[in-house]
Amino acid sequence: MRIIVTGGAGFIGSNLILRLYEQHPDWEIFNLDKLTYASDHSHLKSIKDSGRYYFKKVDLVNRDEVKDVVKTFKPQGVFHLAAESHVDNSIQGPEPFIQSNIVGTFNILEQCRLLWKEDEDDWKNNRFLHVSTDEVYGELEGDGFFNEETPYAPNSPYSASKAGSDFIIRSYYQTYGMNVVTTNCSNNYGPHQHDEKLIPVVIRNAIQHNEIPVYGRGENVRDWLFVHNHCDALDVAFQTGKAGETYVIGGNNEWKNIELVRKICDILNEEVGKGPDGDYKNLITFVEDRLGHDFRYAIDASKIKEELGWEASQDFDGMLRQTILWYVNTYNSM
């Protein structure tokens, strides 16, 4: 199988490539990534010279570059993850989000359609998996969960650009009958995440004895999904999901931001030694809330569980501890 992963030098993409590479010894994997500030290709150095991993620095917004790789490599499947992904950046400057997330999605999807429609078997068998976010559904105010039927209500330029890309994917199934699957997942955590995101921000500031910024009063709720669990769900959706379907993916693991930050501090107190004044929690500082900050996201992942047999692992303490130790080692060795 020849597989393209877009955004494979990013957080989820690099974890995904390492897992797919191990779990599918017969797959050749081509990583297309623009290498933005959020990427780190060194996470893939262990497979770089393996002979079945390829990389090209490509901006998906550049149609000719995308066309060139698709025509030459002739992928039989795509995991599409490339995107501008940081909500705060989308508030400061939305344009790259519109370009990469909407135009970029269109370019890779369209080039695959043009290639695959040339052969009936390719058209039937080759699959395009689009990786999206639960943020397209807006926010939950009270109880309740997002599922595949939840109406779209994106609130930030980031989530609106992802929603736009989801609709393009949907239209390729409705209009052309293309073999696409979309997944919408909750917040991921794990190794390789850029240190602008909440969990790395907390760990880095804590071990450097800087203030740990928490938006508002830290009451916002997120459903945390371990990145390796997510990658397994993507593999399952790619291999066994039904064409044209959407699957929401969550960790069944809701935490208020402030509870999560305190939990990280407690683990750091145990693993790294006491923080300043005997407790890393003393560094927590509330800062002005993010504009349009969605209050709660939570996922009901029963469809992917019942139809495809995937379920998130519930060992949050173990996986969070493993994650924290990875960042502590990484930051200490810089």
Ligand SMILES: NC(=O)c1ccc[n+]([C@@H]2O[C@H](COP(=O)([O-])OP(=O)(O)OC[C@H]3O[C@@H](n4cnc5c(N)ncnc54)[C@H](O)[C@@H]3O)[C@@H](O)[C@H]2O)c1
């Ligand atoms: N991280 C999460 O918690 C989360 C949650 C839900 C959905 N997602 C989605 O998962 C995907 C991956 O997220 P992530 O956290 O790994 O993001 P990330 O920012 O860590 O990585 C994104 C990667 O895409 C690449 N990229 C960006 N624009 C590109 C372009 N125009 N052409 C080619 N490459 C480009 C970047 O260089 C980077 O390597 C995104 O589509 C995101 O919307 C992420």
